[in-house]
Amino acid sequence: MIGLTKADDVLKEIERMTENEFLPIIGPDKGKFLVEAFRKVKPKQVLEVGTLIGYSAVLIGKDLDKEAKITTIEIHAAEAKAARENIKRAEIPPEVEVIVGNALKVIPTLRGCFDAVFIDAEKSEYYEYLKLVEDKLHEGTVVVADNAGIFADQMQDYLKYVRDSGRYRSRFVQVGEDGVEISIKI
Ligand SMILES: C[S@@+](CC[C@H](N)C(=O)[O-])C[C@H]1O[C@@H](n2cnc3c(N)ncnc32)[C@H](O)[C@@H]1O
16 A cells, blocks of 8 residues: 555554454554654653553654654563564664563663653553652653553552542543543643
């Protein structure tokens, strides 16, 4: 198809893989809201927690410019390796650093500030990821949390915090049976 980029090809390929195997990627429907939320803040520094095989990193990265950098954390080395390969093939503009490790250990070692964060790893740990990264966020940083519909029970502490702490302006966006929680640091 005319106009499709290498990133589009990689995304389509991964989407097709989900027809035959369980791959918990964000997918194109929820992904649209993730990309829109990030586009509004034009992030230069992006943190992703939960890389899997790089689908969301490619989706985010294809919308950013080459001054941006994505840091993404994945606990499993095999997934991280596949992600690096997919990201390389996608030829997206930003630099992408895939860090292998437990986000609970890795986040405290990260330097600098993040303009946008995508949380999509162990659902019961969302609150801990956010608290660990919170001193690296600034007013206007956008934090998107996946599966805030189907796994809301497992992330009750996270959802209560972003909605009621007064530190974020937060809304749930329903997409099909699931949804994303989009929170702006205030
Ligand atoms: C839902 S998948 C991520 C999907 C990916 N964001 C996408 O949309 O393409 C969750 C990933 O988080 C990883 N994960 C789970 N707990 C983690 C942790 N504590 N630190 C880093 N990665 C973790 C899992 O191995 C899995 O690959």
